[in-house]
Amino acid sequence: MLSAVIVETRKPRDFIDVTTRVQSVVETASVADGICVVYSPHTTAAITINENADPDVVADLLKAYTDLLGDEARFRHAEGNSGAHALTSLVGPSVSIPIHSGRLVLGRWQAVYFCEFDGPRERTMHVQVIGERGGSREVPS
Amino acid sequence: MLSAVIVETRKPRDFIDVTTRVQSVVETASVADGICVVYSPHTTAAITINENADPDVVADLLKAYTDLLGDEARFRHAEGNSGAHALTSLVGPSVSIPIHSGRLVLGRWQAVYFCEFDGPRERTMHVQVIGERGGSREVPS
Amino acid sequence: MLSAVIVETRKPRDFIDVTTRVQSVVETASVADGICVVYSPHTTAAITINENADPDVVADLLKAYTDLLGDEARFRHAEGNSGAHALTSLVGPSVSIPIHSGRLVLGRWQAVYFCEFDGPRERTMHVQVIGERGGSREVPS
Numbered sequence: 001m002l003s004a005v006i007v008e009t010r011k012p013r014d015f016i017d018v019t020t021r022v023q024s025v026v027e028t029a030s031v032a033d034g035i036c037v038v039y040s041p042h043t044t045a046a047i048t049i050n051e052n053a054d055p056d057v058v059a060d061l062l063k064a065y066t067d068l069l070g071d072e073a074r075f076r077h078a079e080g081n082s083g084a085h086a087l088t089s090l091v092g093p094s095v096s097i098p099i100h101s102g103r104l105v106l107g108r109w110q111a112v113y114f115c116e117f118d119g120p121r122e123r124t125m126h127v128q129v130i131g132e133r134g135g136s137r138e139v140p141s
Numbered sequence: 142m143l144s145a146v147i148v149e150t151r152k153p154r155d156f157i158d159v160t161t162r163v164q165s166v167v168e169t170a171s172v173a174d175g176i177c178v179v180y181s182p183h184t185t186a187a188i189t190i191n192e193n194a195d196p197d198v199v200a201d202l203l204k205a206y207t208d209l210l211g212d213e214a215r216f217r218h219a220e221g222n223s224g225a226h227a228l229t230s231l232v233g234p235s236v237s238i239p240i241h242s243g244r245l246v247l248g249r250w251q252a253v254y255f256c257e258f259d260g261p262r263e264r265t266m267h268v269q270v271i272g273e274r275g276g277s278r279e280v281p282s
Numbered sequence: 283m284l285s286a287v288i289v290e291t292r293k294p295r296d297f298i299d300v301t302t303r304v305q306s307v308v309e310t311a312s313v314a315d316g317i318c319v320v321y322s323p324h325t326t327a328a329i330t331i332n333e334n335a336d337p338d339v340v341a342d343l344l345k346a347y348t349d350l351l352g353d354e355a356r357f358r359h360a361e362g363n364s365g366a367h368a369l370t371s372l373v374g375p376s377v378s379i380p381i382h383s384g385r386l387v388l389g390r391w392q393a394v395y396f397c398e399f400d401g402p403r404e405r406t407m408h409v410q411v412i413g414e415r416g417g418s419r420e421v422p423s
Contacts (some may be wrong), residue, residue, distance in 0.1 A: 033412075043251055068351075076198070091371055096321075097319075142315065218338040241311050
């Protein structure tokens with residue numbers, strides 16, 4: 001079952017914790033055992049999983065990734081956001097997370113992040129849930 | 142249903158738009174609601190999703206990724222393509238795309254790219270489609 | 283079917299070949315046609331696929347990725363492992379591999395690696411297998 005979730009971003013570059021919204025879609029889907037694909041349909045925004053305990057981690061990631069791409073002026077694309085496109089393919093347009101007993105199998109410190117690299121904008125995130133439904137082992141009489 | 146698609150690459154490094162070929166596999170699979178995994182079985186070629194409107198974006202990505210890895214001479218692997226191996230794991234060997242109503246849920250500007258980092262070569266790309274088939278809600282009488 | 287596999291890492295940064303362990307889970311799952319998601323529930327350890335023939339490739343990848351992130355001292359996170367967090371999101375927390383005829387569709391030179399970026403530690407790796415079971419086309423009489 002596919003769901004579209006709107007994500008409002010407020011800065012040029014930011015990581016927004018969307019874990020609760022993804023978990024909510026998974027619960028509605030009633031899949032007991034399967035996988036969840038969280039997908040960005042944009043070319044300057046990615047999806048990742050990282051720590052949610054210390055906000056300095058997200059600040060450091062944004063610094064590390066901006067340093068990684070270097071001077072934007074050496075690129076040709078007229079919109080001036082080639083660094084954002086390059087980061088989107090490095091971080092990746094989606095994550096796939098196992099589902100067990102109807103819930104995401106996230107580690108203790110993991111959160112799902114929507115990664116804005118060229119905002120602020122109103123973005124969409126797709127959440128696809130597939131697998132075996134809970135209670136499906138019963139045969140209707 | 143798994144399909145193998147041949148991709149001929151023509152340069153040492155290049156991104157080849159394979160969106161139409163992937164969409165064609167999805168249509169043949171008759172999966173109404175599910176996911177499509179596009180997979181590179183190679184260690185110096187990756188799969189990504191990025192913009193297809195302005196060809197400068199792909200040129201900028203190739204430049205950005207070559208700059209990222211730096212001087213190949215500092216590596217030990219005798220084949221001299223460690224930079225290609227490193228990029229393959231950064232961009233990633235596959236993408237997972239939701240399928241809805243029998244079609245890939247790609248954003249307006251998104252294309253699926255086969256990323257050659259050590260060509261030119263004849264490559265293979267695997268496309269796996271899983272999920273619920275269209276019309277499967279009918280119970281045979 | 284979800285399985286948890288323990289991975290003992292022995293160095294601060296290392297890539298551990300887990301291909302045999304993942305293939306073993308796939309065989310137990312009895313899925314003929316589907317996908318396998320190998321997932322790290324950690325925020326400083328990733329999963330990737332790369333060459334297993336020449337050990338210099340893994341050594342070069344570790345060097346390339348350490349060079350990529352640069353000086354750790356410029357980050358704020360008090361644990362001093364922001365480079366490890368940044369690499370985890372670049373390499374990615376999971377890989378998705380097609381399954382055909384009950385086996386992983388890996389290329390000739392491909393191995394699945396658990397990527398430790400902040401060890402040594404005892405880590406967990408989740409392996410989720412979904413798809414159509416072998417022999418499931420028979421209708422019970």
